Amino acid sequence: MRDWPAFVRARLPLQDLAPERAERIVREMAAQLEDFHRDALARGLAADEADAYAQSQVADWSRMASDLVRADRPHRVPRFDRFVDRLTPGTGAPPSRSWILMHLLGDVRYAIRQLLRNPGFALVATLTLALGIGATTAIFSVVNGVLLRPLPYGDPDALVRVHEVVPQYGRFSVAPATFLDWRSQNQVFDRMAAYGTSSATWTDQETPDRLQGAIVSWDLFQLLGVAPELGGSFTADQDLPDAPNVVVISHTLWQQRFGGSPDVVGRTVPVNGVPTTIVGVMPAGFYFPSRTAEFWTPIGLDPSNAPRGAHFLGVVARLRGGVTATQADAEMRGISERLAREYPDDSANESSEVVPLLEQVVGGVRTSLLILLAAVGVVVLIACANVANLLLVRASVREKEVAIRTALGAGRRRLVLQMLAESLVLAVVGGAAGLALAWLAIQPIQALGASSLPRVADIGLDGRVLGFAGLATIVTGVLFGLAPAWHAARGGIGAMLKDSSRSSTAASGRWIRRALLVAEVALSIVLLVGAALLLRSFARLTHVDPGFQPDRVLTFSVSLPQGQYPDTGHRAAFYDRLLERLAALPGATAAGMAQTLPLRGNYVLSVEFQGRPPAQPGQEASANYRVISPDYFTAMGIPLRRGRTFTARDSGTSQQVAVVDEAFVRRHFPDEDPIGHGLDIGNGVDGDFTIVGVVGDVRQSGLDEVAAPTMYVPYAQDVFRSMSMVVRTDGDPAGLARQVREAVRDLDGSLPAYGIATLASVISDSVAQPRFSMLLLSLFAGIALFLAAVGLYGVVAYTVSQRTREIGLRMAIGAQPRDVLRMVVGDGMRLAAIGVAVGLVAAALLARVVQSMLFEVETSDPASYGVTALVLLAVAAIACYVPARRAMRVDPLVALQSE
Numbered sequence: 001m002r003d004w005p006a007f008v009r010a011r012l013p014l015q016d017l018a019p020e021r022a023e024r025i026v027r028e029m030a031a032q033l034e035d036f037h038r039d040a041l042a043r044g045l046a047a048d049e050a051d052a053y054a055q056s057q058v059a060d061w062s063r064m065a066s067d068l069v070r071a072d073r074p075h076r077v078p079r080f081d082r083f084v085d086r087l088t089p090g091t092g093a094p095p096s097r098s099w100i101l102m103h104l105l106g107d108v109r110y111a112i113r114q115l116l117r118n119p120g121f122a123l124v125a126t127l128t129l130a131l132g133i134g135a136t137t138a139i140f141s142v143v144n145g146v147l148l149r150p151l152p153y154g155d156p157d158a159l160v161r162v163h164e165v166v167p168q169y170g171r172f173s174v175a176p177a178t179f180l181d182w183r184s185q186n187q188v189f190d191r192m193a194a195y196g197t198s199s200a201t202w203t204d205q206e207t208p209d210r211l212q213g214a215i216v217s218w219d220l221f222q223l224l225g226v227a228p229e230l231g232g233s234f235t236a237d238q239d240l241p242d243a244p245n246v247v248v249i250s251h252t253l254w255q256q257r258f259g260g261s262p263d264v265v266g267r268t269v270p271v272n273g274v275p276t277t278i279v280g281v282m283p284a285g286f287y288f289p290s291r292t293a294e295f296w297t298p299i300g301l302d303p304s305n306a307p308r309g310a311h312f313l314g315v316v317a318r319l320r321g322g323v324t325a326t327q328a329d330a331e332m333r334g335i336s337e338r339l340a341r342e343y344p345d346d347s348a349n350e351s352s353e354v355v356p357l358l359e360q361v362v363g364g365v366r367t368s369l370l371i372l373l374a375a376v377g378v379v380v381l382i383a384c385a386n387v388a389n390l391l392l393v394r395a396s397v398r399e400k401e402v403a404i405r406t407a408l409g410a411g412r413r414r415l416v417l418q419m420l421a422e423s424l425v426l427a428v429v430g431g432a433a434g435l436a437l438a439w440l441a442i443q444p445i446q447a448l449g450a451s452s453l454p455r456v457a458d459i460g461l462d463g464r465v466l467g468f469a470g471l472a473t474i475v476t477g478v479l480f481g482l483a484p485a486w487h488a489a490r491g492g493i494g495a496m497l498k499d500s501s502r503s504s505t506a507a508s509g510r511w512i513r514r515a516l517l518v519a520e521v522a523l524s525i526v527l528l529v530g531a532a533l534l535l536r537s538f539a540r541l542t543h544v545d546p547g548f549q550p551d552r553v554l555t556f557s558v559s560l561p562q563g564q565y566p567d568t569g570h571r572a573a574f575y576d577r578l579l580e581r582l583a584a585l586p587g588a589t590a591a592g593m594a595q596t597l598p599l600r601g602n603y604v605l606s607v608e609f610q611g612r613p614p615a616q617p618g619q620e621a622s623a624n625y626r627v628i629s630p631d632y633f634t635a636m637g638i639p640l641r642r643g644r645t646f647t648a649r650d651s652g653t654s655q656q657v658a659v660v661d662e663a664f665v666r667r668h669f670p671d672e673d674p675i676g677h678g679l680d681i682g683n684g685v686d687g688d689f690t691i692v693g694v695v696g697d698v699r700q701s702g703l704d705e706v707a708a709p710t711m712y713v714p715y716a717q718d719v720f721r722s723m724s725m726v727v728r729t730d731g732d733p734a735g736l737a738r739q740v741r742e743a744v745r746d747l748d749g750s751l752p753a754y755g756i757a758t759l760a761s762v763i764s765d766s767v768a769q770p771r772f773s774m775l776l777l778s779l780f781a782g783i784a785l786f787l788a789a790v791g792l793y794g795v796v797a798y799t800v801s802q803r804t805r806e807i808g809l810r811m812a813i814g815a816q817p818r819d820v821l822r823m824v825v826g827d828g829m830r831l832a833a834i835g836v837a838v839g840l841v842a843a844a845l846l847a848r849v850v851q852s853m854l855f856e857v858e859t860s861d862p863a864s865y866g867v868t869a870l871v872l873l874a875v876a877a878i879a880c881y882v883p884a885r886r887a888m889r890v891d892p893l894v895a896l897q898s899e
Helices: 004-011 018-041 047-072 078-087 099-116 119-148 176-185 220-224 250-259 325-342 357-397 401-408 412-448 463-489 491-497 506-542 568-583 632-636 664-668 733-746 759-766 769-803 804-812 817-853 862-888 892-898
Strands: 159-166 170-172 189-202 211-215 244-251 268-271 274-281 295-298 314-319 352-354 555-561 588-594 605-609 622-628 642-645 657-661 677-679 689-695 709-715 722-729 754-758
Touching: 004 018, 018 047, 047 220, 099 119, 099 412, 099 632, 119 357, 119 412, 119 463, 119 769, 159 357, 170 677, 170 689, 189 268, 189 295, 211 754, 220 314, 244 250, 314 325, 325 352, 325 622, 352 357, 357 412, 357 463, 357 506, 357 642, 357 769, 357 817, 412 463, 412 769, 491 605, 506 622, 506 817, 506 862, 555 733, 555 759, 568 722, 568 733, 588 632, 622 664, 657 664, 664 689, 664 709, 689 709, 722 733, 733 754, 754 759, 759 769, 769 817, 769 862, 817 862
Parallel strands: 211 295, 244 274, 622 709, 657 689
Antiparallel strands: 159 170, 159 314, 159 352, 189 211, 189 314, 244 295, 268 274, 555 722, 555 754, 588 622, 588 722, 605 622, 605 677, 642 689, 657 709, 677 689
16 A cells, blocks of 8 residues: 555645645545545455556646646736835835736636647637627627717717708708708807709710719818818809809829829819819818718809709708707707798798707618627627536536645635636637637628618727727626636535546536526527518518519619700700610610619609699698600519500600509599599699509619609600610620610710619619628527537537446446437437527517518517527537437446446
């Protein structure tokens, strides 16, 4: 029989310990070695074999104890000590050192060694954390760039949008005369400016380009607090109807079109065929009202002849110091009420509304982005639960290590801090990997949200995002480290050292692991249900009948300059020739045009019906107004319901006629045939229109909005300068892009064909925002499902390893492999089923959060809940089956001998 105390003293580095601590660990470990030796003799081993067996059991403990003794040695930090001395000069006290700092370096070093010794565990945990932290950081970068980052203007919090409010339409564009009255009568704004979208043909280079811009009040740039980089902004004299033509260009246009030439100010360029002088260049990064604006020209309002019934302006204002948006809103409502009384024919029942500019810019996506941020937060919680489970399993294996630390004198606080240090080291590694993933994800997110997110170019990794990533890393490390730290700190040394067959605290930790697993599954169900609801909603949206046939249709636009095409005759003649050329293109089956295509905006006018009493001011009927060519309905695939469409005989000198849609009939002629009825419209066209036909409904505003009443008139009777063409083909419409450019160029070399796209892509762009939300939420739900499956696999696999002796006994007394399979899978599936049940209840309670994002799908949609539950249970079954298969192969004899 060996002298086991001497054996322990010879192998453990106890010289740095207090004598009482050293003797305590010697007694405990010697007693354990004696137990091992006795057990080995009882199994029939010879004395030498029993000695070898006992020594093999203590070999790993020796290495751990050596590490622990080194880790528990205090580390002096002279620089830190000198810093503390400077904080407390003249006290005569010994150097003050933080207790945590004394052990921090040792704890971190020990944690790194532990991770390097367990590369498989470290890799799985790191990837899990990287997915959670990376996804969260990426989405926060979107929220930061779109919602939190200030607008690029001076004192942006003082900027507001001012809307007219029309009872039939809600927020509405502002009439020029109303804007001028607002500007002269208000007492709450330092400045107020108007603007409108614009486009123009620039012919200063060999190939003409159609550029997007804006018409603005002369003092808009001063209002926004941004000065030009070169030259100056507009003056009041330049903002008059007959003033010389001037333009301010963007920094991008200056670089791309003029090569960044410093002498660009004062240069004259042809804009819409009219010589125009460049007076300024805005700085890089400036945009207004959107990033598509590349130039700005004065709006040129005539105070003596400003229309009050035409609504086409946006209005932005800067609040005076001390005035809130609410106070400004109250005063503007009062002004609007006075104007409604003063001009009952034009402004009856109209009001106004003041909205902070940032809210105006991002209001449409705020809810969806916050929902995505909450969803990715759930992914982080699942990742934390997963890693906590891994650490709990690892803690069960390391219980004897904890016992040695306790024997060395470590208290509970010391153990908790050591475990948290290991968790934080793991979190930092995972956070760094997550930050790299977030950086890689930003460009795909920008591409995905290019047509649906405002301020998409502002998304990036700035100081706020990096700070958020750091905070998320620390919080995550603490969250998943608390459970194993608590578990390790509550065990007893005697129990841990005297149980060699399995962890004495396995039973106490089992309920924590199972609870975490149930939480993972429940959280995954919540995300999966949300993704399923959005997926079904998006499927419904994309299968809506838009009222036209978008397949094999190419669209583009042409705009005729006023100088070259001064009247309707010149414009009609050009469009006649262009339609003929388009219809004759190889592969073209029909060609038409309209001043506005579906899903690209509305042009709403008031309507009065002949033979009916005039409506009260503010209660006039209205309709979408579309100017089209005779073959437009054929090219778009819009069906004729009754009556006729337009022909070549419907010219500018013939009877004015109109075709209406079924929504128009339902609204205004519910009980009679509209054919033959006359109507007047508020667009200044002389004469009356007679309804000659009815066509099918078209969703003009969006696929998620019902068809609004629409009337169509022949373009020969109201020719617009800008028109959109549609060409139906018998093959791939994109193949005609080059031919349509050549057709326009052959008719007028100074005109570009712009906005060339297929009609199918127009529909795709119209659903970009719901597609963005659906894809990202589905991605997060997929990550959550994967993490839940990994967590379930880990718990079941660990349970199988702990129950190896039990499984061996069962098989030794007659249990079949299928019985073992049923037992193992059943145990895991019970946990999954509990998690699914809890998750479905939570999803039902939280589903109303996404209600505003759904289209024709109820938040209680049974298909979404049922399919989600089945998918997760199927994945859970697979995750349980893999370790169950391993359990089926357990050899009873080997299992019993190993114990």
